[in-house]
Amino acid sequence: MSKWLKEYQSKLVSPEKAVSVVKNGDWIGSSYAANVLPVLDKALAARAHELYDIKLIGGVSSRIYDWFKADPNGEHFTWNCSHFSAVDRYMAQTGSVYYMPLKYSEILRYIRENLTVDILMLQVAPMDMHGNFNLGPTISHYRASMDVAKIIIVEVNEDMPITHGGYGHYIHISEVDYIVEAGHCGMSQVASEEPVEVDKRIADFVIKEIRDGDCLQLGIGAMPSALGQLIAKSDLKDLGAHTEMLCDAFVDMVDAGVLTGRKKQLDPGRIVYTFGLGTQKLYDFIDNNPAVAGYTADYTNDRKIASLNDNVVSINNSLEIDLTGQVCSESVGPRMISGSGGQLDFVETAYHSKGGRSFICMASTFTDKQGQVHSRIKPLLAHGAVVTDTRPAVHYVVTEHGIVNLKGLFTWQRAEALIGIAHPDFREDLIKEAEKLKIWRNSNKR
Incomplete structure (x- = not known):
């Protein structure tokens, strides 16, 4: 013994x-x-x-x-x-x-x-x-x-x-x-959220911005899952991964041959992650796989480390955004839905990576329990909402109606850009509210 x-x-x-x-x-x-x-x-x-x-x-x-x-x-x-x-x-x-x-x-x-x-x-x-x-x-x-x-x-x-x-x-x-x-007590089986049509439409905008050799970080939710499925079916080549959460979508991309990690500057050829959660397909993929590297979160999510990779692409969901670009991804009013997690870490990482881009994605509307439809793009964040990503940090914002880059825009330009990707039914009201907030120019086209 x-x-x-x-x-x-x-x-x-x-x-x-x-x-x-x-x-x-x-x-x-x-x-x-x-x-x-x-x-x-x-x-x-x-x-x-x-x-x-x-x-x-x-x-x-x-x-x-x-x-x-x-x-x-x-x-x-x-x-x-x-x-x-x-x-x-x-x-x-x-x-x-x-x-x-x-x-x-x-x-x-x-x-x-x-x-x-x-x-x-x-x-x-x-x-x-x-x-x-x-x-x-x-x-x-x-x-x-x-x-x-x-x-x-x-x-x-x-x-x-x-x-x-x-x-x-x-x-x-x-x-x-x-x-x-x-x-033998098994592993927690958590299937990816099934994407709906709006998720697929948002993913269609984002995938056009992804290039061969990009290094991916995917957040939690149906839209990143939908994007992973699209990427797996695309003709993209030599993508890498340096992410916080590892999910089934990464396995699909590896199996399809589009994710190899060969172009990464840090941990080339390896998928870097800090926690994995998915189905047995994911756990079988992780098991004794030298192409997968598990690190603590102070390595995976540290901006100075992660941005050593070129062309980091960060893709995350959000709950709402105001007309100046403040993003809330963790609460509905004061009620916690998710958490800040590493979203801001990777928004900053992507922008500080050579050639990097971050995408905050959301459906333009949601329907409450009473059946009333609301815009996720708002003049001001809801009372009690938490700011996850400060407005200077936000890069690209995507809805099913389009994609905008907020970097370098003044408040009136931000308002115009975000109203342009809001649901059409809410645009006129958003313009009126922007006028009250004095972030709408009379010369803007309506």
């Missing part, structure tokens, strides 16, 4: 034993994206009514947690979330879910300098012969959490894919306090 295997056996405990170390008032680093903890989650839920003031930290939830089911009113557990998914929005209805504003590139520093992590729970792949546990598709911020955590518990998932680095993608057994075996 090897040294590492002996150490493994000495640290192997039941889930109940592992969570017995949790005490009232603890901060627990927990699930993020595909890194879920079905066994530890259930054991922690069993202790719900004997614990108080437990603060869990995570985000991009891909399943409803057992501890939440055991404590749906948040009397014992509080979810501290760095990025909302549909699951997080559902849990937030209880009032026991709180968001942390961030730039994703800075999250490791926040953890090291500002956060408390009493206990870190990690889902990992089985230990290798060198005593290392691989983190699979979720690297993100975990290295910083390992550095500051007082107690580290790993849950071993036999189905976890092995990701290559990069760095920050594994933890050594010498750092681990307790090991729990979960067996």
